[in-house]
Every structure is written in C-alpha cells, then in structure tokens.
Amino acid sequence: MRVQNKLKIFNDPIYGFITIPNSLIYDLIEHKFFQRLRRISQMGLSYLVYPGAHHTRFHHALGCMHLMQKAVNVLRFKGVEISEEEEQALYVAILLHDIGHGPFSHAMENSIVNNVSHEQISMMFMEHLNDKFNSSLTLAIQIFKGEYHRRFLCQLISSQLDMDRADYLKRDSFYSGVAEGNINSERLITMLHVVDDELVVEEKGIYSVEKFLVARRLMYWQTYLHKTSLVAEQLLIRMLQRAKELTHEGETLKCTEALQYFLSNDIRIENFDSNTLEVFARLDDYDIISAMKEWQYHSDFVLRNLSDMIINRDLLKIKLKKKKVQKEKLEFHRSKLMEKYNISEKEASYFVFTGEISNQAYQMKKDHINILYKSGKIENIIKASDQLNLKALSKPVTKFYMCYPKEKL
Structure with missing residues (x-):
C-alpha cells in the first residue's frame, strides 16, 4: 500500500512557501470538492479587462489558510490562548469558506439557482464533508456560522478585517496588476490582538488599517465593479x-x-x-x-x-x-x-x-475595526484615525448603469 506524504508545501507567488499544517487539511485539499476550486475563477470575467486575472478560488483558499496560520502564531505569541482543536477548526473553516462558489464565482447565484447564496452552499459542502470525515469539522462549522462562544475566532473567519479580505485584496491586486489594491496583509496580522474576546488592532497598526480600507474602496471601483x-x-x-x-x-x-x-x-x-x-x-x-x-x-x-x-x-x-x-x-x-x-x-x-x-469600504453598523491604544483604551477606527477620508468611506456610494447594444449585434 502506497503511503502518501502529507507534509507537502505549495509555492505561492504572493507569500512564497505555504505549508499544510496537518493530515486533515491535506485530505480536505485532496478531496474532489476542493480540487474543483482549481476550475473556478476568483474574479469571474475580470480577465476580459485585466488579462492576468486568471487565478482561481483554489489559490485564494490556500492563501487564506496561510494567513490564518500567521494570525494564530501572532495571537499565541501575545498570550492569547488558542487550543489545538480551535487552531485546526480555524484552518478548516477558512480553507472551505468559498467552497460553495459556482462557475465564474457570483454569476451562478442570480441565474441557474434561485436565490441560493454561495455561503449556503459552502455550509452544505462542509456538513457533507463532516459526515465523511467522522465529525472532525464540527467545531469549524460552528465558527463558520459565527456560533462559537469565542467571538474573536469567528471574526478571523468573517469580519471587516478577516483573513478572507486580507488575502483577496493582495492577491487580486497582484494578478490584475492594479497596484492600488496592494495591502501589507502580514503587517496587519502582526498588529492583531484580542481584548474582551474581540479582535483589535494595536495603535501602531492604524496606518495599515487606513491603507487597507482605502485599497478596498479602490479595488471595488477599479476591478470588481469595473x-x-x-x-x-x-x-x-x-x-x-x-x-x-x-x-x-x-x-x-x-x-x-x-x-x-x-x-x-x-x-x-x-x-x-x-x-x-x-x-x-x-x-x-x-x-x-x-x-x-x-x-x-x-x-x-x-x-x-x-x-x-x-x-x-x-x-x-x-x-x-x-x-x-x-x-x-x-x-x-x-x-x-x-x-x-x-x-x-x-x-x-x-x-x-x-x-x-454600490460601494461601501467600511460598514459602521457591522463589526467595527477597533484600535487598541497603549493606555488600554479601545476606539473605532473612524474616531481613532486622523484620515478624514475614512468617514466618507463608511457611506455607501451608489451608481446606476444602463446597458444597450452598439450599432450592430
């Protein structure tokens, strides 16, 4: 019987070498459901505008897992307790967060299925895989749903400063060639901390957060909503x-x-x-x-x-x-x-x-991005920042479009 090497590494053009942390993650990556992401475009039809934007959801999922590994190491170094079970659940949840995307990412949700979102389908895939893998994804599913009692773990998966956004902005900027979206995701992660079970950013990371929000706004207008x-x-x-x-x-x-x-x-x-x-x-x-x-x-x-x-x-x-x-x-x-x-x-x-x-880089009513001062005070990034544009970024900007044929079809 052939024994597979489960300690493989991927060579990623953004981060260099990405390591697979354990055998469960290896087996999930090997599964046909996950391998399918190699055939799902990360940016839909954006390659019709930016010829280099041919990267896939597979690239993105691995990048997110890599950044999650960095986040876990940073938080543990700062004294935040994360058990081995919680660590594995974080890797599983972020690896599979986009597994429910259909062809060309978002087009499927509005056409051949009737208002079924990719998040709902991702959840179904995770529950199906949980049955196949002897309930080893149960904690990951709880965190993915935002139901786990340690809130900051859920925020690492889904919030206004999660590992998903930290990867896709940098990755989509790289492949599209739109330099305005390039963020320093590793510095952002290095500045993370946890206070009262909430994810916060240390004061010295404030400029990285400002850059992150401005980059998000520019990437939406220049690429996603081009x-x-x-x-x-x-x-x-x-x-x-x-x-x-x-x-x-x-x-x-x-x-x-x-x-x-x-x-x-x-x-x-x-x-x-x-x-x-x-x-x-x-x-x-x-x-x-x-x-x-x-x-x-x-x-x-x-x-x-x-x-x-x-x-x-x-x-x-x-x-x-x-x-x-x-x-x-x-x-x-x-x-x-x-x-x-x-x-x-x-x-x-x-x-x-x-x-x-519509484009809204920062949502005031959702989870805030909070800044932690040396004094222990915590403040919303909008109040903490001296960047006047940030308040404007929290207001949704709506544009209307009209499409019609050229002279001849």
Missing part, C-alpha cells in the same frame, strides 16, 4: 437565464449533464438536497465556456448573441450615472432594437437594461 466586468457578468447571468427559459419551453440545449440538470430544474434552498450538491460539485467554469461555444451558433436570437458577445468580447455599451436611468431612454433603445431585428420586447430586454451598484 464597468466592463459588470456588463460581462450581466450578460452571463442573462445568457444562463435565457438558456433556462428555453429548456423549460422544451428546447434541448447542447451542454454538460451537470449544467443540464440546473437548467431543467428549479433549484431553491428548500430542494437543494445531497443529490443536487453532488451535481453542483461537477459544475465549474468549463461547463459554461463549453456551452457558450456551442450556443453562439444556436438558432435563438437572444442565446446566440449573448453567447457570442462573451466568447468574442464584443460586449454591450455601458454607461454609469449618478441618477436613475430614465424609462424613456430604455424604451428608446428597446424599440430601436425591436424594429431593427424584428424581435419582441421581452427579447430586446435581454440587451437593454439598467441596474445599480
């Missing part, structure tokens, strides 16, 4: 919705079995059972890309053109505005399209639509 990425994702959502519509009308579309399952069935949280989870685990970016390559030659006007636009990066025009788009403008573009191609208003609405996006 207008080209935005219109590409909207086209992808609408393409999948159209495919689902045609399937329900009796049309058989060329695609993989896994994708066919989600097109044929109305999947909601109530009927998302273990069988659906197994099929979901077979679904990744390649299913969607291979389907689009077939659908760009389909007879249906909507499906054909939407697929062609994404495959060949010949997207709709998109305009961002500070005010809501007037109905008259939408109707003008729709009627123009209907007349030109002799299509219905419903078909035209796939190509002419409006929506809104």
